[in-house]
Amino acid sequence: MSASPHPLVLITPATHHVVIDLAYATPNNVAGQVIYARPLCLLHCDAEVCLRRAVALAADAGCRLKVFDAFRPHEAQVLLWDTAPDRAYVADPAIGSNHTRGTALDLTLVDGQGVELDMGSGFDDMTELSHHFNPAVSAQAQANRLLLLRTMEGAGFAHIPHEWWHYALPEPSRYPLLSSAGLGALNPMAPS
Ligand SMILES: [Zn+2]
Numbered sequence: 464m465s466a467s468p469h470p471l472v473l474i475t476p477a478t479h480h481v482v483i484d485l486a487y488a489t490p491n492n493v494a495g496q497v498i499y500a501r502p503l504c505l506l507h508c509d510a511e512v513c514l515r516r517a518v519a520l521a522a523d524a525g526c527r528l529k530v531f532d533a534f535r536p537h538e539a540q541v542l543l544w545d546t547a548p549d550r551a552y553v554a555d556p557a558i559g560s561n562h563t564r565g566t567a568l569d570l571t572l573v574d575g576q577g578v579e580l581d582m583g584s585g586f587d588d589m590t591e592l593s594h595h596f597n598p599a600v601s602a603q604a605q606a607n608r609l610l611l612l613r614t615m616e617g618a619g620f621a622h623i624p625h626e627w628w629h630y631a632l633p634e635p636s637r638y639p640l641l642s643s644a645g646l647g648a649l650n651p652m653a654p655s
Pocket of ligand 1: 562567568569628629630
């Protein structure tokens, strides 16, 4: 038996009690096109452990996590970079995104009925409205963002200032960028 060629774990509603709505598996994203041929939600095994904690913390608040993106193949990062309306919000694929390490995910909270909490701006809204603690965001949306922040940081993730939906494991240099080679049918961009 050879060792697994990658550290990724498949995240599903059944195994992780999350809602999955991968933005890049539909044309409803900033690139305006389908990027993933397969709607696969994958995370590095270390991030998966933290996600399980976050799911439990969200449940304590009567919520579930809704995931928009997690592991992102390098080829997808190139596409997003090439089509980005504002490159301040996209990692240069030459440097690499933490999504390509499998250690980052984009997500929000939904209530007991599955309705997304008001976060004051949409996922991937690449404007200042998406910055944490922007005073132009309503008090309710600020509270909802703080609930997500507390949930994710309590579970071991770190936030970034410009995207309320993005969380990643700290110290990303501990994790290599993952090559798409070896992912096979687990590559979200592999033809289905
Ligand atoms: Zn992200």
